[in-house]
Amino acid sequence: MKHYNRFFSGILIFIDILAFYFSVILLVLVRYGFDFFNLEVHLKAFTFILPFWLLVFYSNNLYSFYSSQKFSVRIIRSFIAGIIISVLFFYFSTSLKITPKTNLALFSFFFLSLFLISRLVFLDYFLPKNKLKILFIVPKELKEKIEEDIKNLEIFEIVEILEKIPDDEKYYQNTDLIVISRKINVNHQLKNIIEKLGFKVPIMELTDFYERYLNRIPIEEIDEYWILKEIINPENSLQVLIKRILDIIFALIIGVLSLPLLPFIILGIYISSPGPVIFKQKRIGKDNKEFVLYKFRTMKNLKDLGVWAKENDERIFLFGKILRRLHLDEIPQIINILKGELSFIGPRPEQVHIVQELAKKIPFFNIRHIIPPGITGWAQVNYKYARSVEESKIKFEYDLYYLKNRNIFLDILIFFKTIFNI
8 A cells, every 4th residue: 555655646647747837838828828938938947936835735745645634724724835836936036037927827727727627637536435344453451452443544434443353254355454463462363364364464553554544653553672672763863954954044044034023022012011032941952951942922820831722822912922823933043043042943842841741651752852852844834733631642652653763854744734733
């Protein structure tokens, strides 16, 4: 199924590239007729923005068949982001002899039309008409978790969730995939399954299933050996250096760009609520070391800042809500980045007492501190703000995925997903 997904994702990317260039050709025909000079100019110009469009599509899971977010929402977000990137490109590329406003409107219309047509054809003729049927063999305590996590993945259908490997072959006759927990003592039984099924039905570990299709690692399935094998490994020194350099460059750029906003932010906080403009709070960083995190203050009562945040929290004043909504309250964290206490991408740093609480209730929670924390991360772009231990547990599963798969390309994906979420 992994190769199946990659194969059809590759086809979709190829189709989108063809649709992209065909849309450029159509806009030139409509605007200029059979003008080969304009065609050459436009093809060259639009080729520069093609990679950004593909990255936008990829970031919004338009090449994945397992996203829980509605397809229409992903399309709208993608095309809005793609158009914004295109506008910025043509705005700053004043040397190009084209008319961005009219041409981009025509291009966007043609590209969206071809995109929708190609997707309808592809989904109708290439993808399976029926859901993929999965048999889960897991401990009893995982049944409810699996039912909850799988329900939004429309391509899958749970045949049954069993606590042990069944002898009855009827369970295998209507199954496309068997997913087995590592906590099930199956070694002596797997031999019988292999002999019965051969290669008829794929068998996958639950950790692999979650990682591949849910982009997280189930805490219940991991142990010390898994941590040593998958997480505790020397980082690529070149990638670490590149990431640090990019952190400093982007911190300086954002710092300069945000300078015109600072007087308005400071004045807004001062008028809205008495107290300091910037609040400082101890957080846990790399190697479990404490550091002071800087943010613009958005709450009225500084005494209650250590309490779990609530939805529609009454402690947040009106202007503070605006700052939070636009993530402008996080501008002072540039100082933390320049000091090396924080990165742009990584597990979000938690307050000291919350870390202590979660470490007691969530196995291996402190493993997230083997790398510098981040302003945004894989958990932040895939899950909501955690307001309880249970929600923090789910976010930690996303952190585990990031720790296992961390690299500069995943960081770039997280960066774009963060922009789209904002």
